[in-house]
Amino acid sequence: MILLAPTYQKPEGPSGPSRHTPVLLQEVLDALRPDEGGFFVDATVGGGGHAEAILHASEFTRLLAIDRDWEALQRSEERLAPFGDRVQFVHAPFSALESAIPAEWIGNIAGILADFGLSSDQIEDRERGFSFQVDGPLDMRMDATRQKLSAAKLLAESSEDQLEKWLREFGEERFSRRIAHAIVYQRRFGNLLRTSQLADLVERTIPRGRQGIHPATRTFQGIRIAVNRELDEISALLEAAPRILAAAGTLACMSFHSLEDRIVKRSFRNDCRSKDFQDVLPKGVTAKPAEIRRNPRSRSARLRAIRRSAS
Ligand SMILES: C[S@@+](CC[C@H](N)C(=O)[O-])C[C@H]1O[C@@H](n2cnc3c(N)ncnc32)[C@H](O)[C@@H]1O
Structure with missing residues (x-):
């Protein structure tokens, strides 16, 4: 079910499945460890590629899929339909993360993914x-x-x-x-x-x-x-996300240009000043040549991740 603001007017739906190829997919899974099950949030579900892999990882994984783009949400809802009620959809900007999360999830979230910027579906739609x-x-x-x-x-x-x-x-x-x-x-x-x-x-x-x-x-x-207001959105997400993670929960963010990456890097450095968080990818991870050849969009991606301490 897609949760909507009361004033919302439903536009025309998107045409066809997503053309977006998820970037650094294995690296995202390695950071988030969804195979152990638990509550996950994909704050930028887009075409649903990362979300699908997260849900595939374990039958005990549940996912909240957020996107501010209605068409992206509709596409991903179709793609993720086989997972039934293990996935819920929210049409909202990720700056509203805390209010979008079901109350019982707060403090129990095993992983949050934010894959910033635009999807190929958005860029290619003239x-x-x-x-x-x-x-x-x-x-x-x-x-x-x-x-x-x-x-x-x-x-x-x-x-x-x-x-x-x-x-x-x-x-x-x-x-x-x-x-x-x-x-x-x-x-x-x-x-x-x-x-x-x-x-x-x-x-x-x-x-x-x-x-x-x-x-x-x-x-x-x-x-x-x-x-x-993309950079304000990122700052708001980085402020709220660490607060709602469970013990040993991970926040993973993927940037596509230096402005985004600088905000993530600074925020993670601050979080890791306390003993509560550890930087699990201190220099960030970038795409290998084979991925860049397959998907040139991955060229500028950098994935960073922090993890809350286990106790
Ligand atoms: C790079 S795509 C994500 C692709 C996705 N990981 C996949 O595997 O298909 C980024 C998505 O984030 C969404 N997005 C960007 N800024 C957002 C924001 N502030 N709040 C919610 N969604 C946002 C965009 O609408 C877009 O669908």
Whole structure:
């Protein structure tokens, strides 16, 4: 059953099964140890690949599957149907983790997984507006049912200084000032409404970077992180998750760029200052060449994990 906020309007369902390949799958299982059974939370269930493997590991494993994206939740609900009531679904941002968890699970959770960022299903759906490689509406919301501010609205209404800050801090874009100025100047002639308009504007505004990297890559990352408040979400999750773990419970987080990884690394370092937690992957784990060949998206992944002490 999917738990919904009372005001929620159900959108059209997704088409077809997930095209997302779970990243560092064996490494996630090694960190979480679901074969011992217990309560697990997948805070970013996405296409359900990690979730399926967690549920497969033991018939005594139960899973709470969270995603803020309704379509992802529907896809994973179909995929995980064979596990029956061993899995429950929650449509919520993971910043609401504590309120999403059934009361009897609090303090009894054996493992929590957060696999940040976007799934291939989201990136490849042009109507979601995440990709500069195909034309689509400039949306970028992970949860269009609850988030009011699309990328187009944010670009139309934000000040030049605010846009510059997002591009610099979230996109790590060195031409942030130039791009922010160009976006605001463009408004005189009409708002940016399509991904191709934003990608073209950036391409016209800044020099071509290293070969193979589209000049709009960093701009799209910066705007997407701003639209979804992604870094605030991660901080809120990292604050709440350690509190609800059982003794010997593990929190595993997978990042896809340095901004995410820095937040995780700092937070885990703080948690491990007390004797309550131990860093089980001190340097983090990255994908091996064979996985990168099979799934290029794994190239930038880094998995980190901490574990609560056993007593
Ligand atoms: C990389 S995908 C997860 C893929 C999944 N592990 C699998 O095996 O298919 C990330 C998912 O996290 C979700 N997500 C991102 N930020 C979120 C947040 N703050 N709260 C809840 N879900 C979030 C996205 O909607 C997306 O479905």
